[in-house]
Amino acid sequence: MAELLEVQGLSKSFGGVQANEDVHLSLAEASVRCVVGPNGAGKSTFVSMLSGHTVPDAGSIRFRDRDIAGWPAHKVAKAGMVRKFQRPSFYPDLTVAQNLEIPVLATGRRRGRVGEAVRDVAEQVRLTDALDVRAAHLPHGRTQWLEMGMLVARDAELMLLDEPTAGMTPEETSATSRLIETLVRERGISAIVIEHDMSFVRSLDSEVTVLHLGRVIAEGPMSVIERDEQVRAVYLGQEVT
Numbered sequence: 001m002a003e004l005l006e007v008q009g010l011s012k013s014f015g016g017v018q019a020n021e022d023v024h025l026s027l028a029e030a031s032v033r034c035v036v037g038p039n040g041a042g043k044s045t046f047v048s049m050l051s052g053h054t055v056p057d058a059g060s061i062r063f064r065d066r067d068i069a070g071w072p073a074h075k076v077a078k079a080g081m082v083r084k085f086q087r088p089s090f091y092p093d094l095t096v097a098q099n100l101e102i103p104v105l106a107t108g109r110r111r112g113r114v115g116e117a118v119r120d121v122a123e124q125v126r127l128t129d130a131l132d133v134r135a136a137h138l139p140h141g142r143t144q145w146l147e148m149g150m151l152v153a154r155d156a157e158l159m160l161l162d163e164p165t166a167g168m169t170p171e172e173t174s175a176t177s178r179l180i181e182t183l184v185r186e187r188g189i190s191a192i193v194i195e196h197d198m199s200f201v202r203s204l205d206s207e208v209t210v211l212h213l214g215r216v217i218a219e220g221p222m223s224v225i226e227r228d229e230q231v232r233a234v235y236l237g238q239e240v241t
Contacts, residue, residue, distance in 0.1 A: 004029045004158060004190050005050075005081075010059035010069075012045055019045040020214045023059070027158070030188040032180065034201045034222075037211035038234065043194045046211065047160050050192070051083040052076035063158070080157035084147050086166060092136035096127050096146055099135055103154035117153065124187065125149035125179060141172030145179060152183065159183075159191045165200050177203040198222075 005027040012020045020042045027033050035043055048054035050061060052073035061069040063081055071079075090099050100118045109117055122128045125145045130138060135146060144164055151159045161180075165173045177200060183189045195201055201208060201222055208225045210218040218228045225231055 032206035041211040042214035
């Protein structure tokens with residue numbers, strides 16, 4: 001399977017604080033990778049460098065074999081790597097359909113085909129029954145799906161999802177896992193997921209990268225990560241035996 005993303009030697013410091021140091025990561029097309037780690041591990045800085053919201057001090061970010069390190073965020077998004085932030089970024093006073101129309105129009109589709117594209121995305125993210133509902137009236141979990149739908153509508157090839165299940169019920173979390181799997185399987189979209197909920201990470205059954213103090217300390221499937229002594233010591237809060 002071809003590599004969609006190759007990150008090598010990515011580093012960033014703020015004053016005397018090293019947020020990320022020599023971070024490496026690869027991601028195949030139509031796949032998911034979770035990035036986990038304790039607070040202060042450098043997860044947000046890492047994803048901000050990928051999305052173009054933070055300029056790295058060193059390293060490369062090769063997306064579809066182009067080094068996009070240092071590109072502005074709008075150019076990164078146009079290239080197909082689009083970010084969902086922790087804080088809501090939809091338009092609460094607009095309907096679900098109107099929220100989806102905005103990114104669809106940004107792709108340059110002819111207006112006559114916008115409605116079809118909106119309905120297609122809404123079906124994919126399970127919001128067909130809510131197209132005429134104001135986004136502010138959606139339950140929390142469905143607003144997260146709306147935001148993912150806005151990434152899909154923007155023709156994302158790689159979604160950067162920052163804690164997509166924060167504040168969700170267990171049922172919503174489970175449904176979100178299935179939604180991501182569906183987008184990967186049916187649309188060929190890849191995803192990098194920053195997450196604290198380990199049960200959610202397990203449900204995605206993906207490769208996992210563990211960050212600690214800005215560096216990668218472990219990589220592999222969750223079944224292997226959970227047995228790693230260093231990970232248990234610094235992240236899972238268990239004693240090393």
